Amino acid sequence: MAKWGEGDPRWIVEERADSTNVNNWHWTERDVSAWSTERLRHLLLSVRVEGPEGVCQVTDVSKLDGEASINNRKGKLFFFYEWQLRASWLGTSCSGVKYRGSVDVTNLSDENDEDDLDISVSLCKDQPSTPLLDLMRRTGIKEVRKVLGEYVHQLKSEFSQGMILPTTDGQKVPAPSPAKKNQVKTSKTQICPAPKCSNSPAPCPTGVRIPTCSFNLKETFQTSADELYRTFINQEFVQVFTRSPAVMDGRKGGRFQLLDGSVCGEFTQLVPDQKIEMRWRFRSWPSEHYATISLELEDQGDETELRMECRGVPAGQEDSTREGWTRFYFQAIKQTFGY
Template identity: 80%
Template sequence: MARWGEGDPRWIVEQRADATNVNNWHWTERDVSAWSSERLRQLLLGVRVEAPEGACQLTDVSKLDGEASINNRRGKLFFFYEWQLRANWLGTSSGGLKYRGTVDVNNLSDENDQDDLDISVSLCKDQPGTPLLDLMKRTGVKEVRRVLGQYVHELKSEFSQGMTFPTADGQKSSTPAPPQKNQVETSKTQISPKCSYNPPACPKGGLIPTCSFNLKETFQTSADELYRTFINQEFVQVFTRSPASVDGRVGGRFQLLNGNISGEFTQLVPDHKIEMRWHFRSWPGEHHATVSLHLQDRGDETELRMECRGVPEGEEDSTREGWTRFYFQAIKQTFGY
């Protein structure tokens, strides 16, 4: 891990009088949760649908939990957002009768496309049946889906303009990150904002039977960039989307994914190899596996070969899945590698 005043000069920002983010090298983040909350309310309260059976209008937003941020890394913009919301609707039948209900959306996030949003509509418990419920399910859901898509569009276009920075040649870079859906082509599995996976607990004791496995993955980035992604605390916190402690030097310790994973770096060959003692919380006592990551630069991509030795017997499948989902796929999805 680079330190202030050492290593690659692109990391030396604190010593610059103007604190210029040279070539957009650093991870720059803007919290847009407050703006998002206000904009979502405005858009949702504008939802109104009509039909011969009557009209329905969203009257207030009773639940809006979540967060959103825009990040700039080397001229690319990355958007993170996750919201759970509930809106109340009021329906008026053609005969003038009033009905009340709710609309719930639990998966508005950067991991889901507009068409994949799970939107449910219901009547309040004390309300009798009414054709207006079908109107909301048929037309109201489409309108809610449309305005949520409008929020995402505004987040990625209008509101993100201030996240572009001058590069070393004086030009502005505003290259958006590729759409999330296309960033991970090897698998359709998505990661959750706070990653965790829980293999069954191993029996406690002394020596235990172990097993080994190998993995191979290709990343659309350079070897030096991928190397830093694994040993830099800032990068690790971004792709795991949770607090992490990473001391990227030989003998340095790490802890991530809410404390489920911990260990120590035992060998570091910059841009070529990372070796570590690696432990999952449910494993017996202080038992550690040995994980070796070999990086081979192939020009516009990097091949990573992983060797994992000393995994407790019975934990091979869950450990393999954990590395694939919460390291490799998360890195690709987050950074567009």
């Protein structure tokens, strides 16, 4: 960090009375779970559909499990939300007979577009068959999808106001459009459970001899080499793109652990903004066996090319390791930071 009055203007705070997040450089986060719960409930209770079969109205929201947050990094906003919902509906047929049922949504999240939401409608177990169920499936699901899309719109427009702070010259940075998410959808259940790696600072063991294989990957990121370098070794950045606690000692010989202990290892060589080498393992691999990972960064102006070499992967684990790096590192970083 530059000293006050010296160097990098991102760190200069004397021009702001509150000395807070000048030029929106630092990562800031706002928890919007409470607002989201109230807003989702309000929007769902507004769902009402009519048809030749009668009228159906959402009357109660019995389940709202999840969380939501808005994050600001360098003047860009990133939205994280994940919800599982259940609502009750009451239908009244043209003859005045009432029927009860439920609506379930299992995947309202920043990883899914409005059209990709899984929405199901059913009758309560003690209810006889009725054409009102067809009305809900035909029209009610469309209305539920519509109000959930409205929630996302309000989250990204109305409620995100104030996340972008004034700059050092007193001008407020216009709120940018939310960074486009990568369309690759990630699963949170891909890593098999096994004993966690040790947090001990002692050097990693040398490993065991087993048949191994190697592979190479190449990826381009829309950011500078120094920014990408920090993203891989800074604990705060890693916890954000993995969405879980992490331990990252970003120095040569420093240990790391992420994804709930599914991955751990040790940095063996660090050349700032140019190269990262590490000994790296999945916890499901044979005990104490580590692969050697080399990440070379080449700054190409507005973007950075990353070349990855992975040696010593247990035979039969090449595809899963390649996919893991692509999805849980590269795609997650792009989706989270807009790179």
